[in-house]
Amino acid sequence: MFASLGVHEYKNIITHSVQVAKISRHLAHSLGLVHHPDQVYLAGLLHDVGLIFKASIENYEVFIDAFRNIPDLEKIVLTLDRKDRHSFISHIVASHLGFLNVDCTRALLYHHTPFDEISDEEGVALLANCIKAADTISLIFLKSAEMFSEGTLESMIKSLEKDMGLNQEVRKAAIDSLKDVRSLLDLLDNEPHFKSDAELSCANFEKATKLIAALLDLRSPYTRIHTFSVARIAKQLTSDLMTEIDQRFMGIAALLHDIGKITTPLEILHKRGSLNEIETIVMRTHVVMTEKILLKSGLETFCRVSTSHHERLDGSGYPYGLDKSQINMYMRILQISDVFSALTEERPYRKAMSPFDALSVIEEQVNAGKLDGIVFEKLKQLINNGFTLVTFSHVLEDIFGPDLTNLVLQEIND
Ligand SMILES: [Fe+2]
Ligand SMILES: [Fe+2]
Ligand SMILES: [Fe+2]
Incomplete structure (x- = not known):
């Protein structure tokens, strides 16, 4: 359902999210991280949802202009979120869903933080770093108008090589994944490639549905509630x-x-x-x-x-x-x-x-x-x-939890 939101204004951000989900899961698996693959996937999928909330709540005109007219997500981040507030907002959204484990939601906090600056457990830091590497790969792919050429591949590898914020092993796993012709195309297509045996409780399924509904409604001030x-x-x-x-x-x-x-x-x-x-x-x-x-x-x-x-x-x-x-x-x-x-x-x-x-x-x-x-x-x-x-406050309380809504709004308006 999340992937199906990838049209119109959300085309790039949802394509990006799905790619980051798949690449992060692949990297975490290659590195032998302990997190369940489904959990890593969902963390990757949600890493940038905070950007949608931040942008739409802070200034709808800018949001709509940015998401419609700038297909380059890096520019969107530079236009809308120079201080990297979206990582925190994504973290809160994910924590409130109730089915992501704490390590995976914490990793979202650091998905733009250099590895050496992450003050958390190593497993969390490595996972955050997998998302960071996945983010780089996906952004370059989107910039290349989703055309796969040797130039695209080369620039992905170069970016990973010179990113000093990546842990050595994460960098190696990321570059290896780009050289693996069996997985490369699956990682970069628009398909979700997600199937899980995990069962969601009714309450958690409702929370997930609320997130999807909120993202849908944020597209327009007339549908917000x-x-x-x-x-x-x-x-x-x-x-x-x-x-x-x-x-x-x-x-x-x-x-x-x-x-x-x-x-x-x-x-x-x-x-x-x-x-x-x-x-x-x-x-x-x-x-x-x-x-x-x-x-x-x-x-x-x-x-x-x-x-x-x-x-x-x-x-x-x-x-x-x-x-x-x-x-x-x-x-x-x-x-x-x-x-x-x-x-x-x-x-x-x-x-x-x-x-x-x-x-x-x-x-x-x-x-x-x-x-x-x-x-x-x-x-x-x-x-x-x-x-x-x-009211719109009810909607936000449902997504962020009643206790954290004000904190999130402060982050957004800061
Ligand atoms: Fe991000
Ligand atoms: Fe991203
Ligand atoms: Fe309706």
């Missing part, structure tokens, strides 16, 4: 109508509902007027993209519910035009949660509605036979009982 808002309302409504397990399931299905929107161009998300026919088609494809991404990720169970948020009980929705008999309770809850959240958020073409105005709009749709009446009654009760809308 959308997914979290939908998930929070959907969970709340489910707890009133169904069991606790249903509530867990619903929360995750809601967090995944718009993941396909990663492919919707910002020009469409940010358009001030109404969308024309062609733009509407492009916009609507996001649901089908959600379906493709979830099926590819092996998440069939959530997929049916997540992709139903634009279906309507009278058959007028999309993409399948499902009718009442095909729309179960989860789907009905998700539909109302999605509409309510969207209405209470600002859009480029209108101001945010108050919760009560949003309720009236939804009531019309219930009366027109499009949305579910029972779910609507529960939503009304919820709002009348003083349910507070999600």
